[in-house]
Amino acid sequence: MRRQSLPAAVSAPTPSGQRSHSDGATLKRLLPYIWQYRWRVGLALLFLVAAKVANLGVPLLLKQLVDSLDLPAGDARGLLVVPAGLLIAYAALRLSTSIFTELRELVFAKATHGASRQIALETFRHLHALSLRFHLERQTGGMTRDIERGTRALQSLVSYSLYTILPTIVELVLALVLLATKFDFGYVWITLAALAAYVVFTITVTEWRTKFRHQMNELDSKAHTRAIDSLLNYETVKYFNNEAFEAQRYDTGLDAYRRAQIKSQTSLSVLNTGQQLIIAMSLLAMLWRATSGVVAGALTLGDLVLINALLIQLYIPMNFLGVLYREVKQSLADLDKMFALLEREREVADAPGARDLQVAGATLRFEDVGFAYDPSRPILQGLSFEVPAGQTVAVVGPSGAGKSTLARLIYRFYDVQAGRITIDGQDIAHVTQDSLRRSIGIVPQDTVLFNDTIEYNIAYGRAGATRAQVEAAAKAAHIHDFIVAQPLGYDTVVGERGLKLSGGEKQRVAIARTLLKDPPIMIFDEATSALDSANERAIQAELKNASRGKTTLVIAHRLSTVVDAHEILVMEAGHIVERGSHAVLLAQGGRYARMWQLQHAAQDRREPHALSST
Structure with missing residues (x-):
C-alpha cells in the first residue's frame, strides 16, 4: 500500500519540536490526577509532620540527657538517668519516627501508583484515537520511551516531593523555631544565610547543567529509536548485509550519549563540591558561635550537642537538594513530554452529537469526493460511485490512482475535503467512528x-x-x-x-x-495478492461466498480476481475513466481491455516457463 506524502501544516512535530510548558503549567496539569486522592494526601501530610516532630525530639532529648549527666563525681542519680532516659525515651522517639514515616508511605502508595496508572492508560487510549497521519510519522522507539519516562517521572516527582522536599521544609521550619526560642536569632540568621546561598548556588548550577540532561535524554531516545527500527526491519538488514552498518549507527548514537553523560557527570561534580563548601562554612560558623557560648558560660554542653544534632539533621537532606532539584526538573520535563502527547488534537474526531450508524441494506456511496494528503497533489477529484446493498463493486487501475485511499476514507482514517461518503444515506462524518468501524471488515494488502x-x-x-x-x-x-x-x-x-x-x-x-x-460491509484490498494461483482460486470462491448478500468493495491489481463483480471501476489519477461489467469493459476496447490483454500476455509468458521447470 503506497504511503502518501503528508502536508507540513498538519504533520506531527518531532520530540524536539514539541511545545513545552512551564513547570507551573505541568504541575497544574498533574493536579487533577492527585486531587482525587486528596484525603490520602492530607493523611500522609499529617504522618509526615508527626514523623518530623518525633525526629526533632531526638536532639532535644540528647540535650536533656547531657545536661542531666553534669553531676558531681559519684552521684548516685547518674546510675538512673542513663539507662532509664537513654534506652527508653531515645528508642521510643526513633521508633515513632520510623512508624510515622512508614504509615505516610503506606497511605500515599495508592495515590502515587493510581495516578501513574491513570495517566498511562489515558495516554495509551489517546494514542489509539489519533489519526493515521500521526502514526505514519511517529518514531515508535522514541515515543514509547517518552511514555515510559513520563509514567516513571510522576512516581519520582511525588516521591521526591512528599518523601524528601516537604519533610526537609517541615524540619527546617521546626528547627528554626527551636533555635529562635531556645537561643538567639544569630543562629537563625546564619542558618537562613547558608540556606539561601545553598539554594541559589544549587538552582543556578543545576539550570546550567539541565541542558546536558536534556541532551542525554534526546540522544538516549534517538539511539533507542534506531535500535527498535533496526530490529523491526531485521529481514531488510539481512537482505542487504548491513548488520555492521546498523551496529555502527547504533554505536554512533551510544558514543554521543556517552559524551553527554560525561559532561553531565563533570557538571555534577562542580555542583556537589560547591554545596559541600557552603555547608562546611555554615557548620563552622554555627559551631564556633555555640562553642564560644559554652566557654563564656552562656550555653551548656547540652546546648552544644543540641545545636550540632540539629545542624546534622538539617544538612544531611540538604546534601541531596541539588540531586532533588535536578530530578524534579527532569521529572517535570518528562511529564511535559507525555502531556504533549495527550494534548495532540485528533485530526479525525466524532462530530458533536454524533449518533451510531444504523445499517439497513448497507448501500455505500461516494458523492463528488475530493481528497488530498498534500494540498499540492490531489488524490481524488470529484469522485462519485455507488456500491448497492448486497453487491460487489471492484476498483482497478495503476499504482497511485487512489484505490487504497478509498478504504482509508471509508474507515475515516482521514476526512474528505470535498463531497461526502454515505452509508444508507448517513454521512459517515456525522456518525460515531466506533459504530462505523464495527460495520466494516477489511483484508488489507499489507x-x-x-x-x-x-x-x-x-x-x-x-x-x-x-x-x-x-x-x-x-x-x-x-x-x-x-x-x-x-x-x-x-x-x-x-x-x-x-x-x-x-x-x-x-x-x-x-x-x-x-x-x-x-460485518455488513467488506473491503478486500488486494486480498489475495500474496497467494499462489491454486490457493487464490480456492479462496476467491470462499470470499465470493462470504461476501454474498454483503456490500463489498474490491480493490485489485490482478483483473482475474474481479471478473465476477457486478460493476468494475477503472481509476486513473483520482478519476473514474471507465465503468461497467467485465464483459462490457472488454467490449469497449478501452483502458480495461488493454490492461486485460497485458496481464494475460504476461501470464502466457510465465506458464511455459513454469511447465518447463517442473
Whole structure:
C-alpha cells in the first residue's frame, strides 16, 4: 500500500519540536490526577509532620540527657538517668519516627501508583484515537520511551516531593523555631544565610547543567529509536548485509550519549563540591558561635550537642537538594513530554452529537469526493460511485490512482475535503467512528499480525469468539490444515508482526479474521495478492461466498480476481475513466481491455516457463 506524502501544516512535530510548558503549567496539569486522592494526601501530610516532630525530639532529648549527666563525681542519680532516659525515651522517639514515616508511605502508595496508572492508560487510549497521519510519522522507539519516562517521572516527582522536599521544609521550619526560642536569632540568621546561598548556588548550577540532561535524554531516545527500527526491519538488514552498518549507527548514537553523560557527570561534580563548601562554612560558623557560648558560660554542653544534632539533621537532606532539584526538573520535563502527547488534537474526531450508524441494506456511496494528503497533489477529484446493498463493486487501475485511499476514507482514517461518503444515506462524518468501524471488515494488502498465537490473531476479528468459531473461519480461509499441522496448532506464536509466517499464510489469517468479524460491509484490498494461483482460486470462491448478500468493495491489481463483480471501476489519477461489467469493459476496447490483454500476455509468458521447470 503506497504511503502518501503528508502536508507540513498538519504533520506531527518531532520530540524536539514539541511545545513545552512551564513547570507551573505541568504541575497544574498533574493536579487533577492527585486531587482525587486528596484525603490520602492530607493523611500522609499529617504522618509526615508527626514523623518530623518525633525526629526533632531526638536532639532535644540528647540535650536533656547531657545536661542531666553534669553531676558531681559519684552521684548516685547518674546510675538512673542513663539507662532509664537513654534506652527508653531515645528508642521510643526513633521508633515513632520510623512508624510515622512508614504509615505516610503506606497511605500515599495508592495515590502515587493510581495516578501513574491513570495517566498511562489515558495516554495509551489517546494514542489509539489519533489519526493515521500521526502514526505514519511517529518514531515508535522514541515515543514509547517518552511514555515510559513520563509514567516513571510522576512516581519520582511525588516521591521526591512528599518523601524528601516537604519533610526537609517541615524540619527546617521546626528547627528554626527551636533555635529562635531556645537561643538567639544569630543562629537563625546564619542558618537562613547558608540556606539561601545553598539554594541559589544549587538552582543556578543545576539550570546550567539541565541542558546536558536534556541532551542525554534526546540522544538516549534517538539511539533507542534506531535500535527498535533496526530490529523491526531485521529481514531488510539481512537482505542487504548491513548488520555492521546498523551496529555502527547504533554505536554512533551510544558514543554521543556517552559524551553527554560525561559532561553531565563533570557538571555534577562542580555542583556537589560547591554545596559541600557552603555547608562546611555554615557548620563552622554555627559551631564556633555555640562553642564560644559554652566557654563564656552562656550555653551548656547540652546546648552544644543540641545545636550540632540539629545542624546534622538539617544538612544531611540538604546534601541531596541539588540531586532533588535536578530530578524534579527532569521529572517535570518528562511529564511535559507525555502531556504533549495527550494534548495532540485528533485530526479525525466524532462530530458533536454524533449518533451510531444504523445499517439497513448497507448501500455505500461516494458523492463528488475530493481528497488530498498534500494540498499540492490531489488524490481524488470529484469522485462519485455507488456500491448497492448486497453487491460487489471492484476498483482497478495503476499504482497511485487512489484505490487504497478509498478504504482509508471509508474507515475515516482521514476526512474528505470535498463531497461526502454515505452509508444508507448517513454521512459517515456525522456518525460515531466506533459504530462505523464495527460495520466494516477489511483484508488489507499489507497484513500485520500481533506477536501472539494464531488463534489470538484470528479471534481478534470478534472479541470473545469460541475456538469452534475460530476454526470455522480458518477453514473458510483455507488455513486450518496448515495450522493443525504445526506442533502447537492454534497456539503457535506468529512472531513480531507475523514474521514467522509466509506472506500467503499471513494473508489467509487476515482473511479468516475478517470472515470471523462478519460485518455488513467488506473491503478486500488486494486480498489475495500474496497467494499462489491454486490457493487464490480456492479462496476467491470462499470470499465470493462470504461476501454474498454483503456490500463489498474490491480493490485489485490482478483483473482475474474481479471478473465476477457486478460493476468494475477503472481509476486513473483520482478519476473514474471507465465503468461497467467485465464483459462490457472488454467490449469497449478501452483502458480495461488493454490492461486485460497485458496481464494475460504476461501470464502466457510465465506458464511455459513454469511447465518447463517442473
